[in-house]
Amino acid sequence: MDATIFGAWVATGLTLLIFSFLYKDNPLFKLAEHLYVGVSIGYTIVKTYDTVLVHLVVKPIVEQGEISLLIPVGIGMLMLTRYVPKAAWMSRYAFAFIVGMGAGLAIPRTISSFILKQVEDTIRPLLSLVGSDGVTFSMNLLNPASNLNAIIILLGVSSVLFYFFFSIEHTGVGKVVARTGILFLMISFGAAFGYTVMARMSLLIGRLTDLIEYSDASYGRPTIWLLMGIVGALFLLSRKGQEHPPDSH
Amino acid sequence: MIFLRRQLPLLITLVAGLLFAAQYYVPHPASEQMLTSATKWLQIIGGFALVLGVTSLFHLHAVKIRRQEAGWGYSLVLYAGMLGTIAVGLWADGKESIEGVMTSFGWVYNYMMVPLQGTMFAILAFFIASAAYRSFRARSREAAVLLVAAVIVMMGRVPLGEYLVPLSGDVASWILNVLNASVRRAILIGVSLGAIALSFKIIFGVERSYLGGGKE
Numbered sequence: 072m073d074a075t076i077f078g079a080w081v082a083t084g085l086t087l088l089i090f091s092f093l094y095k096d097n098p099l100f101k102l103a104e105h106l107y108v109g110v111s112i113g114y115t116i117v118k119t120y121d122t123v124l125v126h127l128v129v130k131p132i133v134e135q136g137e138i139s140l141l142i143p144v145g146i147g148m149l150m151l152t153r154y155v156p157k158a159a160w161m162s163r164y165a166f167a168f169i170v171g172m173g174a175g176l177a178i179p180r181t182i183s184s185f186i187l188k189q190v191e192d193t194i195r196p197l198l199s200l201v202g203s204d205g206v207t208f209s210m211n212l213l214n215p216a217s218n219l220n221a222i223i224i225l226l227g228v229s230s231v232l233f234y235f236f237f238s239i240e241h242t243g244v245g246k247v248v249a250r251t252g253i254l255f256l257m258i259s260f261g262a263a264f265g266y267t268v269m270a271r272m273s274l275l276i277g278r279l280t281d282l283i284e285y286s287d288a289s290y291g292r293p294t295i296w297l298l299m300g301i302v303g304a305l306f307l308l309s310r311k312g313q314e315h316p317p318d319s320h
Numbered sequence: 321m322i323f324l325r326r327q328l329p330l331l332i333t334l335v336a337g338l339l340f341a342a343q344y345y346v347p348h349p350a351s352e353q354m355l356t357s358a359t360k361w362l363q364i365i366g367g368f369a370l371v372l373g374v375t376s377l378f379h380l381h382a383v384k385i386r387r388q389e390a391g392w393g394y395s396l397v398l399y400a401g402m403l404g405t406i407a408v409g410l411w412a413d414g415k416e417s418i419e420g421v422m423t424s425f426g427w428v429y430n431y432m433m434v435p436l437q438g439t440m441f442a443i444l445a446f447f448i449a450s451a452a453y454r455s456f457r458a459r460s461r462e463a464a465v466l467l468v469a470a471v472i473v474m475m476g477r478v479p480l481g482e483y484l485v486p487l488s489g490d491v492a493s494w495i496l497n498v499l500n501a502s503v504r505r506a507i508l509i510g511v512s513l514g515a516i517a518l519s520f521k522i523i524f525g526v527e528r529s530y531l532g533g534g535k536e
Contacts, residue, residue, distance in 0.1 A: 074427055078430065081432060081435075082430075082434075085439070086435045086436075086438075086439045089440055089443060090439060092443060093443060093446060101391070101394050102397055106398070106400075106436070107401075107433075107437070107440060108398055108402075109397065109398040109399065109400065109401025109402035109403075110402070110405050110428065110433050110436065111436075112374060112377065112402050113405025114409065114428070114429065116374060116402075116409075117406055117410065117425065118409075119367050119370050120414065122363075122414075123364055123367035125414070127360055127363055128364060139357070140361075143360075143362075143364040143365050144364060146365050147364060147365045147367065147369075150369060150371075150372055151368065151372070160324075160325045163329040163532065164328070165365060165368075166329070166531065166532075167329035167330070167333045167336070167531065168333075169362065169365055170522055170530045171332060171335070171523065172336045172358060174337045174522040174523050175337035175338060175519075175523065176340045176341070176343075176344075177516070178519050178520070179344035179345065181516055182512075182516060183344075185509065185511075185512035186509055189505050189508060189509055190509070193502075193505060213490055215497045215501070220498045223498055223502065224501065224502040224505070226502075227502025227506065228502050228503075228509070229506075231506035232509065232510065235506075253462055254462070255499060255502060255503050257462045257463075258466070258469040258495060258503070259499060259504065260469075261467065261469030261470035261473070262470070262473045262495050262499070262500045263500070264452070264470045264473075265469065265470040265471070265473030266473055266477070267448065268445065268470075268474055269473070269477040269478065271441060271442060271444050271445035272445050274445070275442040275445045278435070278438050278439050
């Protein structure tokens, strides 16, 4: 059996084990779930070892003599003092460095990219220049950069920001603005929900496509055999559960 | 001793914070080089943070196996999956393919991790649909707006939806690119203001929870 065919059997089996959760929480699903966690952690460890230890530490130090990289290694080692109760306070140096550096890096970049740039893109000219001497107001809704959309975006950003601004009581005109903000928020939540559902559907279609592909005779029809096996195992587990109900005490 | 345990970490945070905040405003090659090195340093230190997390998980499941607690067999499966992947990954030098040929590590990725991850997220489609069925009732005007927006976006993202309602694709794009964008922008501005305030609190030692508890 070559690696591709064996892979098809493994992939089909694991896919069906996870899908068995649609019937109910069962030991077969738990097995696949724990295997998923284990494989994912193993994968992350190997990738971190390769990218960080090999390519960022060992190779630059050995091949290019970048001794300065021993400093972050030392700081990283300080983190591990967490396991020695008497020396655990030393890990604070590592956390202090990371958190301080992160906070310092964040301040100017957040102000520039996430506040000033966003405000700049929100407050756009309400009229566009056409040629050398005329101005126009474009009403094309399908063009996000049209003047009408610029007004809608300005209205949306302002009203949502106002909705989350609690220093002023939301009464009178404020109430109208806040309610407009809620309306925008609801549309956005609905859109986000619809988008997420379709993304999940796309994944589901991908998995079902694989299952259909692996039901081919060239792979030995793993989908059909394993589906029968898993349904049989679930049936046996269900029977066993009925004969020996879990102790309620 | 209190200086070493409490005040020096706060001093390190202050100096690192001010230094890297100032770096942004110094357009000099040396400043750029400092940023490049610092990013590399962060990655290296982050690698050690992973060691902390993994050892904690190792310990948790080791205790479960040693005491033979309920479900300890699953912990064994987790260990087997993790150690097996590490062994295979180190054997393949952390590469999924070498000169276009899939390695054993690539096999684990393609035939174990991708199906497991894909299916785990795919089953959420069923649960999202069932949750939507139970909660998406147009009980109020706001809920109705949410429902209509979700339906339009869902229809606009599939060929069948566009076939049934030809306008749905354009309306879905408008909702996503204009209405949704404006809300995301407002939320981003609000979150960013909060992040900046928190960063200042950290740098000036007002927020200290990251240092943890324990003895002074």
